[in-house]
Amino acid sequence: MEPGNGTQLSEFLLLGFSNQDPRIHPLLFGLFLSVYLITVLGNLLIVLAIMADPRLHTPMYFFLSNLSLVDVCFTSTTVPKMLLNLQTRSQAIGYAGCIAQMYFLLLFSGLDIFLLTVMAYDRYVAICHPLHYTVIMSPRLCGLLALGCWIVGVLNSLLHTFLVLRLTFCRALEIPHYFCELNQVVHHACSGTFLNDLVIYATALLLAVGPFAGIIYSYSKIVSAICKIASAQGKYKAFSTCASHLSVVSLFYCTLLGVYLSSAVTQNSHATATASLMYTVVTPMLNPFIYSLRNKDIKRALRILSWRATRKEVVDPSQ
Template sequence: MPRDRDSTVRCPSYTETQNFTHGLKFFHMGLSDDPELQPLLFGLFLSMYLVTMLGNLLIILAVSSDPHLYTPMYFFLSNLSFADIGFISTTIPKMMVDIQTQSRVISYVGCLTQTSIVTLFGCLDSLLLTVMAYDRFVAICHPLHYSVIMNPRICGLLVLVSFFASLLYSYLHSLMVSQLTFFMDVEIPHFFCDPSQLFNLACSETSTNNILIYFMGALLGGVPFTGILFSYAQIVSTTLRVSSTSGKYKAFSTCGSHLSVVCLFYGTALGVYLSSAVSHSPRKGAVASVMYTVVSPMLNPFIYSLRNRDIKSAVQKLLRRTA
């Protein structure tokens, strides 16, 4: 049976860890141990996964196939959909396999890979939302210079910088996790290899790693969120100075979808943090994390398509051509 951190068994040395790293196994405890709930969970998450994949793929195909959508806003939106596909595809398929096979085992390398990819796409989501907020800021506050500032080269550079910053953050995260020492078998009270849970379950000293994780999290989470708040503060200030009601409505309507997605992403992430801090129950934290790992990527395409006539028109044209 897997041992917890309070076990009296000594933590293996670095040399011993090197010898059994390839045999180290992790066990996902999932969302529930009730056998009667497993078919329901499988069907629910399979449906949510298929809806998420379909919605985000339609956004990407619609943007790429319609010349009217060759603008910075929709370019960033298609990249956000790609990040959402990568984010949800890292966790949900493995969880469905665990439910179907009743195994819940993941190897050390598999767990480390899953941690890296989750961190990569989670960070990329945050940075792309910041870039999209900057795009709206330039469009509303500096409309005469929009085509000059947000030219295709700058847009591509912003996406590349976001990707490589996320890749660096993911690499540093994985490097710290790879330095941790575990017992031979580890039970993770989650449906994927959550980095924070791995730090809690390690039997080696993690105080320095925790400080670095919080620092990097504040840097790559707090700074983008602050940038979004600053952009919208400037947008609101500029919009309130517009004299016509129709002009105000048009300005706010162009930001409505993005603001909804920002609130959904950061609101659910903050809710997971607060729920885990209050309840002190890892299993409840795993249930709460479904909101930002599954629900948020699933709802993003609907938020943009339902509130955006251009996207709806492009999707309808795409479906007609396909039919």
């Protein structure tokens, strides 16, 4: 194929499943379908539970409901296409579909990072400045923080997407991945990618390392404040308010950093692609379990939601 603008390509090939025995594809289809349904159901239950219980209409749970919705969108960006490719035994994804998938992956992964950072700030204010919490974390500020997360996420995704659109590809693009990952797409272009690489590293430093540093700073202050509490019961209560969030932060960043550190030290693209499933598929599925198992307020809200649903079925005359 003669070199040409990337928009002239009709489709790319996702080779993530190419090394798998076709006989286990039905098993993989069932596994990913189960994980996807659990992820969607679990996160939507968290959102519905928060909406159903007025006692959870607080900044902490406002951001948690946003995180749950983003996780549903995040996993929906990749898993349905993976299921389709497994079912049809196809590796193809259209050029427009690949670009769209890459855009939404960047958007929702960025939103995950920003929301986790905002939630860390919320816990910092709640524990370190409890008397001023309701004044500082006003509904207006919460709305602005959520809006800011979306604006930065959209701008970051648009920037990378436009830079990819200017690249030229010399042949049908074969991506050794399960989805259109930004680095894989960029590094398979035959035109110069210096600007792309520069922007990737710069935004990673600003939008990933920066928020992570903010989370570390917030929790250093939180730990310092908890250590000053005299009673053991008070320490436990203060720590329990942020234990679930800290678990989610640890899970997300450990898997994300593990993927990119492993890609830096190994040339095994298939291993890196498999590891990337942890933060794109597994982590969004585990988040609802972490919050529901470690949070008494969510457990109570889920019981209320279940009771209301059962009661409605009993009194519904159409049943």
